[in-house]
Amino acid sequence: MREVDRILLRFIFFFSCLLTLFSLILPVYAFIPNLIERAIHLGLVIPLVFLRGNGERNKLALLLNLLISALGLSLCLYIIIDFRGILEQYGIVKNHLQTLMGLLMVLIVLESARRMIKPVLPTITLLFLLYAIFGHHIPGFFGHVKYDLSQISGMLYLTTGGIWGQLTGISANIIAIFVILGAFIGSTGGEVGFRKISVRLAGRLRGGPAKVATIGSAMFGTISGSASANVVTTGAFTIPMMKKLGFRPPFAAAVEAVASTGGQIMPPIMGAGAFIMAELTETPYLKIAISATLPAILYYFTCWIGIHFFAMRDGLRGLDPEELPSWRETIRASAFFVIPFIVLISLLVRMFTPQYSAFWAVLCTFPFAFFTTEWKFERNFLPKIKRAIEESGSQIAMIASICACAQIIIAILSYTGLGVKISTFIVDLSGGSLFLTLLFTMITCIVLGMEVPTTASYIMAAIVAAPVLIKLGIHPLAAHLFIFYYAILSAITPPVCGAVYIASGLAEADWMETARYSLRLSYAAFLLPFIFIYDYSLLLLGGNLVSTSLCILRTTMSMVMLSGGFIGQFRRTLNPLGRVLLFGIGILWITPLWILDLVAFIGTILIFLDKKWIYKKGI
Numbered sequence: 001m002r003e004v005d006r007i008l009l010r011f012i013f014f015f016s017c018l019l020t021l022f023s024l025i026l027p028v029y030a031f032i033p034n035l036i037e038r039a040i041h042l043g044l045v046i047p048l049v050f051l052r053g054n055g056e057r058n059k060l061a062l063l064l065n066l067l068i069s070a071l072g073l074s075l076c077l078y079i080i081i082d083f084r085g086i087l088e089q090y091g092i093v094k095n096h097l098q099t100l101m102g103l104l105m106v107l108i109v110l111e112s113a114r115r116m117i118k119p120v121l122p123t124i125t126l127l128f129l130l131y132a133i134f135g136h137h138i139p140g141f142f143g144h145v146k147y148d149l150s151q152i153s154g155m156l157y158l159t160t161g162g163i164w165g166q167l168t169g170i171s172a173n174i175i176a177i178f179v180i181l182g183a184f185i186g187s188t189g190g191e192v193g194f195r196k197i198s199v200r201l202a203g204r205l206r207g208g209p210a211k212v213a214t215i216g217s218a219m220f221g222t223i224s225g226s227a228s229a230n231v232v233t234t235g236a237f238t239i240p241m242m243k244k245l246g247f248r249p250p251f252a253a254a255v256e257a258v259a260s261t262g263g264q265i266m267p268p269i270m271g272a273g274a275f276i277m278a279e280l281t282e283t284p285y286l287k288i289a290i291s292a293t294l295p296a297i298l299y300y301f302t303c304w305i306g307i308h309f310f311a312m313r314d315g316l317r318g319l320d321p322e323e324l325p326s327w328r329e330t331i332r333a334s335a336f337f338v339i340p341f342i343v344l345i346s347l348l349v350r351m352f353t354p355q356y357s358a359f360w361a362v363l364c365t366f367p368f369a370f371f372t373t374e375w376k377f378e379r380n381f382l383p384k385i386k387r388a389i390e391e392s393g394s395q396i397a398m399i400a401s402i403c404a405c406a407q408i409i410i411a412i413l414s415y416t417g418l419g420v421k422i423s424t425f426i427v428d429l430s431g432g433s434l435f436l437t438l439l440f441t442m443i444t445c446i447v448l449g450m451e452v453p454t455t456a457s458y459i460m461a462a463i464v465a466a467p468v469l470i471k472l473g474i475h476p477l478a479a480h481l482f483i484f485y486y487a488i489l490s491a492i493t494p495p496v497c498g499a500v501y502i503a504s505g506l507a508e509a510d511w512m513e514t515a516r517y518s519l520r521l522s523y524a525a526f527l528l529p530f531i532f533i534y535d536y537s538l539l540l541l542g543g544n545l546v547s548t549s550l551c552i553l554r555t556t557m558s559m560v561m562l563s564g565g566f567i568g569q570f571r572r573t574l575n576p577l578g579r580v581l582l583f584g585i586g587i588l589w590i591t592p593l594w595i596l597d598l599v600a601f602i603g604t605i606l607i608f609l610d611k612k613w614i615y616k617k618g619i
């Protein structure tokens with residue numbers, strides 16, 4: 001099968017090149033009809049999904065995968081060739097052949113998602129399909145009128161509201177080009193730059209290696225868009241470094257899991273979710289990035305405080321000076337990711353579209369392929385470009401499969417009216433209480449996020465829960481950011497916590513103990529969405545400089561006090577009374593009542609002045 005492997009790898013690289021090239025052309029040549037561009041995008045993705053890893057299978061499986069690849073490509077070509085006639089059909093099938101083609105396309109999309117991610121999302125999608133087919137048998141509120149297979153097939157295959165809908169369009173138009181940007185930055189030396197600058201900035205501090213992990217993961221995570229990928233990439237470097245300097249393996253794994261998860265909420269790129277949010281809320285991407293900045297900074301600030309308190313408690317030191325890269329070396333290496341970021345942000349600020357800005361940022365990475373991070377000429381530069389193209393194809397295929405699968409759910413929610421019914425049910429269940437609605441939404445997002453990538457869980461939760469929150473008077477962007485945060489946090493929330501599992505494996509640690517450390521480090525992320533829902537100034541959506549500054553102060557003090565209470569450390573090791581007091585003061589700081597803020601302020605002063613009553617004796 002070795003010759004077969006080589007041929008398949010060539011085909012995979014060929015389709016990766018086509019997909020990368022097409023994704024680079026779209027931002028500068030945007031005159032392709034929506035139906036055609038989305039069909040081309042998915043048509044190039046399907047062979048990448050089904051040809052991958054076939055060398056390890058038997059001949060029958062290989063033949064079947066080749067057949068599915070050809071069939072999927074043909075079904076997409078049919079849409080491209082006859083797109084004008086299809087648009088005139090308005091989703092009404094002409095014959096049984098079109099019905100069959102639509103059903104086959106749905107099955108291929110489901111199988112693509114199953115192969116690229118775990119089977120949870122395809123299973124949920126299948127349940128929605130069964131609801132669309134048999135939902136007319138359900139009595140009462142959740143029932144709907146009868147739809148036959150031809151109607152469902154036509155709606156999903158022959159309209160821009162089905163498989164070729166908004167999410168597939170976002171994947172083709174916006175997400176793909178940013179995936180390419182991330183792959184080229186990582187492959188041409190940006191990954192080394194992330195590592196060197198984070199070690200230089202934080203390496204010598206108390207608990208330095210753990211703080212290095214937070215900086216590196218924040219920078220790399222914003223372009224990777226995946227907590228698990230971030231853990232694998234940065235954790236391979238940071239976890240051994242932490243263990244070497246005396247950090248317990250579960251703690252080292254927890255730091256990496258929490259830091260990597262937070263990368264998806266860190267502007268400017270924020271993974272794929274921010275672009276989907278921009279489309280769903282009809283909000284400029286730049287505004288979303290600006291609104292997300294303060295909560296993201298506070299998230300990482302809390303991680304740093306938690307790491308600092310743990311390091312104080314366990315007597316952990318930073319790196320030795322000789323282990324740090326020089327400033328000269330750091331600055332030279334950091335150019336490999338700083339320059340593309342500057343180009344990207346500069347164009348975004350000048351109000352160019354995100355995809356056009358990303359296109360020019362990608363072009364800026366090409367010259368770096370010809371140099372090492374020491375700025376020496378790299379003769380063997382072609383493998384860097386090849387690796388970036390292969391990584392781009394793989395990541396785009398995964399995200400496109402997720403988006404196409406989730407688009408089926410969106411189509412059915414809209415077609416059957418189930419989305420409105422679920423929203424109404426949540427409002428009735430909460431009795432119109434904002435806090436209860438937020439609580440139910442939080443639980444829904446975390447549950448949906450278990451075993452499902454962030455992008456998919458955010459999409460599903462946003463469709464169902466966002467209208468409810470907006471109906472209760474919450475700003476649309478705040479509502480979507482609330483949902484986005486909890487969709488992300490499922491990666492570190494037991495019992496299913498993908499980032500924790502992967503980090504535990506790298507650290508050779510018990511995953512349950514790692515999960516406990518993760519929750520103690522990341523509790524702030526579970527509070528921040530509630531804070532910015534009740535005070536928009538944290539998102540820079542309202543108020544003035546004074547109100548925003550006060551909100552930042554209150555939130556910062558709350559995070560410090562709560563961290564001390566959770567970990568049991570402040571200046572020294574806290575006794576039980578000290579832990580309770582710090583925890584209570586932390587809660588008071590985030591309560592939006594001035595009298596409680598005053599009590600918290602007085603309590604904080606007393607905590608800082610006290611050197612005896614709240615600490616364990618002799619420690």
